[in-house]
Amino acid sequence: xxxxxxxxxxxxxxxxxxxxxxxxxxxxxxxxxxxxxxxxxxxxxxxxxxxxxxxxxxxxxxxxxxxxxxxxxxxxxxxxxxxxxxxxxxxxxxxxxxxxxxxxxxxxxxxxxxxxxxxxxxxxxxxxxxxxxxxxxxxxxxxxxxxxxxxxxxxxxxxxxxxxxxxxxxxxxxxxxxxxxxxxxxxxxxxxxxxxxxxxxxxxxxxxxxxxxxxxxxxxxxxxxxxxxxxxxxxxxxxxxxxxxxxxxxxxxxxxxxxxxxxxxxxxxxxxxxxxxxxxxxxxxxxxxxxxxxxxxxxxxxxxxxxxxxxxxxxxxxxxxxxxxxxxxxxxxxxxxxxxxxxxxxxxxxxxxxxxxxxxxxxxxxxxxxxxxxxxxxxxxxxxxxxxxxxxxxxxxxxxxxxxxxxxxxxxxxxxxxxxxxxxxxxxxxxxxxxxxxxxxxxxxxxxxxxxxxxxxxxxxxxxxxxxxxxxxxxxxxxxxxxxxxxxxxxxxxxxx
Ligand code: NAI
Ligand code: MG
Numbered sequence: 001x002x003x004x005x006x007x008x009x010x011x012x013x014x015x016x017x018x019x020x021x022x023x024x025x026x027x028x029x030x031x032x033x034x035x036x037x038x039x040x041x042x043x044x045x046x047x048x049x050x051x052x053x054x055x056x057x058x059x060x061x062x063x064x065x066x067x068x069x070x071x072x073x074x075x076x077x078x079x080x081x082x083x084x085x086x087x088x089x090x091x092x093x094x095x096x097x098x099x100x101x102x103x104x105x106x107x108x109x110x111x112x113x114x115x116x117x118x119x120x121x122x123x124x125x126x127x128x129x130x131x132x133x134x135x136x137x138x139x140x141x142x143x144x145x146x147x148x149x150x151x152x153x154x155x156x157x158x159x160x161x162x163x164x165x166x167x168x169x170x171x172x173x174x175x176x177x178x179x180x181x182x183x184x185x186x187x188x189x190x191x192x193x194x195x196x197x198x199x200x201x202x203x204x205x206x207x208x209x210x211x212x213x214x215x216x217x218x219x220x221x222x223x224x225x226x227x228x229x230x231x232x233x234x235x236x237x238x239x240x241x242x243x244x245x246x247x248x249x250x251x252x253x254x255x256x257x258x259x260x261x262x263x264x265x266x267x268x269x270x271x272x273x274x275x276x277x278x279x280x281x282x283x284x285x286x287x288x289x290x291x292x293x294x295x296x297x298x299x300x301x302x303x304x305x306x307x308x309x310x311x312x313x314x315x316x317x318x319x320x321x322x323x324x325x326x327x328x329x330x331x332x333x334x335x336x337x338x339x340x341x342x343x344x345x346x347x348x349x350x351x352x353x354x355x356x357x358x359x360x361x362x363x364x365x366x367x368x369x370x371x372x373x374x375x376x377x378x379x380x381x382x383x384x385x386x387x388x389x390x391x392x393x394x395x396x397x398x399x400x401x402x403x404x405x406x407x408x409x410x411x412x413x414x415x416x417x418x419x420x421x422x423x424x425x426x427x428x429x430x431x432x433x434x435x436x437x438x439x440x441x442x443x444x445x446x447x448x449x450x451x452x453x454x455x456x457x458x459x460x461x462x463x464x465x466x467x468x469x470x471x472x473x474x475x476x477x478x479x480x481x482x483x484x485x486x487x488x489x490x491x492x493x494x495x496x497x
């Protein structure tokens with residue numbers, strides 16, 4: 001990192017264990033979304049740079065990394081995890097500067113990644129196969145082998161978390177990686193290169209190439225014949241483009257594509273706890289989380305009370321400079337997202353939802369030209385409205401009333417998505433009954449957004465393919481090879497008579 005008179009400079013890509021200038025990419029200015037002004041100059045890669053990175057990743061796979069026993073890979077990952085812990089506080093500041101996420105949130109999030117990397121390290125030597133009983137003429141068994149070179153394409157909302165969720169299982173499985181962070185927030189991903197270097201990873205195991213998606217580094221990664229798997233987090237529409245583009249080379253895919261999660265509050269809930277969770281899960285990350293409880297389903301007898309509490313608590317959210325320790329909520333991560341959120345607020349109004357509080361951009365004073373929006377609450381939302389059906393990715397809660405359990409389940413499942421869901425009730429039977437009928441990859445009962453490296457995370461329906469985290473994630477970075485050894489060595493001549 002070099003500080004020019006104005007911008008912090010990240011002038012190199014991390015390819016094959018070296019910091020290299022872009023060959024056919026260039027430089028982009030990364031914007032600090034709390035000011036709307038550039039704060040860093042960052043190298044980005046073009047297709048040629050991706051080709052170099054893929055070649056380095058392939059060479060590492062065919063070289064020392066591919067032959068390294070699992071326990072040695074584990075040791076390297078642990079070393080990396082320890083270095084990550086030492087740098088976590090700085091990484092949180094950088095991630096907050098680049099993405100606008102409030103420092104208190106970045107710190108808590110990034111502080112946990114080190115445990116994630118340690119957990120993945122602990123799995124690096126444990127993916128054994130099994131023996132298959134047949135008869136005594138053969139010995140059949142499976143081995144788990146790395147899927148190969150992985151292209152990891154990450155979004156701008158949680159760059160380090162998204163990277164950890166892919167790098168952890170990929171490296172534990174023995175894969176090599178080309179990481180392409182989002183063009184809006186490339187800085188912290190590049191920082192990881194220093195840590196992999198310092199930990200002593202062989203060159204080319206991890207390569208980091210920021211770049212654009214369509215017509216850029218992202219697209220090249222997806223079409224490159226030397227890439228075996230794409231691990232993607234982002235928008236569903238992008239995933240479909242990637243799926244088609246990757247078809248020619250028969251890529252493996254995992255997709256994590258966001259949601260429109262129901263957060264159901266029954267009248268018998270511990271309301272104080274439910275409100276703590278429901279308000280936080282609507283506004284955390286300035287609304288830019290795939291696990292957001294953006295559809296708050298509230299049982300009629302407590303509906304008005306919940307609406308009033310949401311409004312009261314919205315007024316308590318300190319929206320401001322994200323590096324300020326006191327700030328709860330920073331700006332939207334980039335200008336396009338700000339425009340998207342504001343347009344959805346207009347759509348909500350036009351569709352007849354009742355805007356209870358918020359609904360506007362904040363500017364001037366501490367907000368300056370930053371991309372700040374007010375925490376926003378819509379009441380009397382029907383599940384047919386666009387603000388209840390489409391992912392906004394802004395701090396906009398849509399409060400939908402319901403009468404009974406059946407109706408709550410029907411509304412919860414009436415969505416194209418199926419990533420997460422939450423429900424609050426003090427009736428344990430109801431907790432099990434309702435959770436078992438929700439079509440989502442993660443259901444929380446009397447809690448929300450409990451997401452750890454050990455808990456499989458991913459979507460049903462339009463929310464994606466496969467799982468990140470948990471042992472299930474490791475499976476998606478491994479192929480199964482079945483070996484059959486004859487105990488006799490005899491093979492009949494099919495053409496003898
Ligand atoms: P996006 O899906 O376009 O971008 C995500 C990543 O994909 C970035 O690294 C981007 O460079 C890359 N990419 C884009 N087009 C590509 C292509 N053709 N080939 C290869 N890579 C490509 O997401 P975008 O447009 O930045 O955000 C739009 C909306 O998507 C958000 O408003 C939100 O609703 C949703 N989203 C969901 C996320 C999640 O956590 N599931 C994260 C980010 C966005
Ligand atoms: Mg896009």
